[in-house]
Amino acid sequence: MxxxxxxxxxxxxxxxxxxxxxxxxxxxxxxxxxxxxxxxxxxxxxxxxxxxxxxxxxxxxxxxxxxxxxxxxxxxxxxxxxxxxxxxxxFQAMPQSALMSDEWRSLWDQGYRTFKLKIAIAPIEIEIATVQALLDQLPQHANLRLDANMGLTESETHQWLEFCDQSRIEFIEQPMRTDQFETMLKLSQMYRTAIALDESVSTLAQLKACYERGWRGIFVVKPAIAGFPSQLRQFCREHQLDTVFSTVFETEIGRRAGLQLAAELSQRAVGYGTTHWFDELNSExxxxxxxxx
Ligand SMILES: O=C(O)CCC(=O)c1ccccc1C(=O)O
Ligand SMILES: [Mg+2]
Known part of the structure; x- marks a missing residue:
């Protein structure tokens, strides 16, 4: 070739x-x-x-x-x-989660029903209040996910999970650093709200290691950095993993390949709702x- x-x-x-x-x-x-x-x-x-x-x-x-x-x-x-x-x-169409910028309403009008918000940027009290205000505005059947990108301490993670258990949050993504695996495993069994591992499982080798150490919560799969799709497909199928497929901001070329795998392997809304973040190279x-x- x-x-x-x-x-x-x-x-x-x-x-x-x-x-x-x-x-x-x-x-x-x-x-x-x-x-x-x-x-x-x-x-x-x-x-x-x-x-x-x-x-x-x-x-x-x-x-x-x-x-x-x-x-x-x-x-x-x-x-x-x-x-x-x-x-x-x-590729097959899948429900998509939109990565939020400022405004959820225009995303809602585009058809998104699942949203993801980045947290662990401002002080926790401010962020919890922001999320509460957002939940008060969002229609009842909207889903909201939170992504901390490893930015929370153990006590902050407890605080968020307590808040989430009282509200309606689909999951918290990677609350703590990858070396805090045991703590996240313990927390995932203490609360109703699910924890999704992301940075901890970014390559297939890491994903396998977390599965072997007992993780049965959600796995965020970023196929574009996970390695050979054939091997990823085999492992997800074999172990019936609960997955959320997610972009690392590919163009339509990488995105189609990721969506195709997601349609085969995942039940949850995919984290590919990010085209509104770019003006360039948006062609399909x-x-x-x-x-x-
Ligand atoms: O997963 C999504 O819904 C959107 C994509 C996203 O958040 C992301 C995009 C690029 C790099 C890291 C991340 C992340 O999930 O942390
Ligand atoms: Mg993430």
């Missing part, structure tokens, strides 16, 4: 604020194998390879690539990009995306 690649940069309409700080430009790589497309979107702070690693891998690739070469790729975001290019089929036509770079 003839291989080509094109790096891209995509600016957020407004920077995304998380516990890690602000994110203003997404960098990735579109790849092409004959007439099939794939996408590489590293997320180094989640433990994937860096953008530099991915570029170097693409630069060192032969012009004519075969399956053996693809199977030897050592990096998870590259594994996803190449293998999903081989297998790009059609792969050829057009490719040509624009």
């Amino acid at each position: 003839q291989f080509e690649f094109r790096p891209y940069q995509r600016r957020f309409r407004q920077s995304l604020k998380t516990h890690y700080g602000e994110w203003s430009v997404r960098e990735g790589i579109l790849i092409r194998l004959d007439d099939r497309f794939g996408e590489i979107t590293p997320l180094e702070w989640f433990g994937s390879e860096s953008m530099q690693d991915a570029i170097e891998l693409c630069q060192s690739a032969p012009h004519d690539i075969d399956l053996d070469w693809i199977q030897q790729i050592p990096f998870p975001a590259c594994q996803f990009g190449f293998e999903s290019a081989l297998n790009s089929e059609q 036509d792969f050829e057009e995306l490719w040509k624009s770079l």
Whole structure:
């Protein structure tokens, strides 16, 4: 197969604020194998390879690539990009969760019924009050998820879970650091509100390790950084994992491949409602995306 690649940069309409700080430009790589497309979107702070690693891998690739070469790729975001290019089929629509910016109403009008809010950015009392105010406004049948990106202490996590148990929150995502696994496991058994692991399970190897250590709560799966889709599919099926599939801000190319896996493997609304965060590279036509770079 003839291989080509094109790096891209995509600016957020407004920077995304998380516990890690602000994110203003997404960098990735579109790849092409004959007439099939794939996408590489590293997320180094989640433990994937860096953008530099991915570029170097693409630069060192032969012009004519075969399956053996693809199977030897050592990096998870590259594994996803190449293998999903081989297998790009059609995808099925799934209910989507919108990553909230300021306004939920326009997202509601676009059809979203599940929303996700980043927390652990401001002091906890302020954030709990904000979430309460939001719940007071949202229609009863809306779902709300909270994502702390590892930013809470154990006592703050208790505080949030107590609040969530009194309200209607679907889950809290990655409340604490990955080295606090045992504490999160204990907390997941103490409250009605579920905990979803995200940073703890960003690659398939980590996901397997958390399963083996006893995690039976929700697993956030970011297929674009999880490694070979074929291996991910096999593990999720074998163990009937309760999963939420989630974007790392791919273009439509990586996103379709992720949604296709989600439709096969997950029951929950997918965390791919993020197109409102970008003005550029929003086309749904792969050829057009490719040509624009
Ligand atoms: O999962 C979603 O609903 C939206 C995507 C999201 O929050 C995200 C996007 C890029 C990197 C990290 C994260 C995250 O879940 O922490
Ligand atoms: Mg998360």
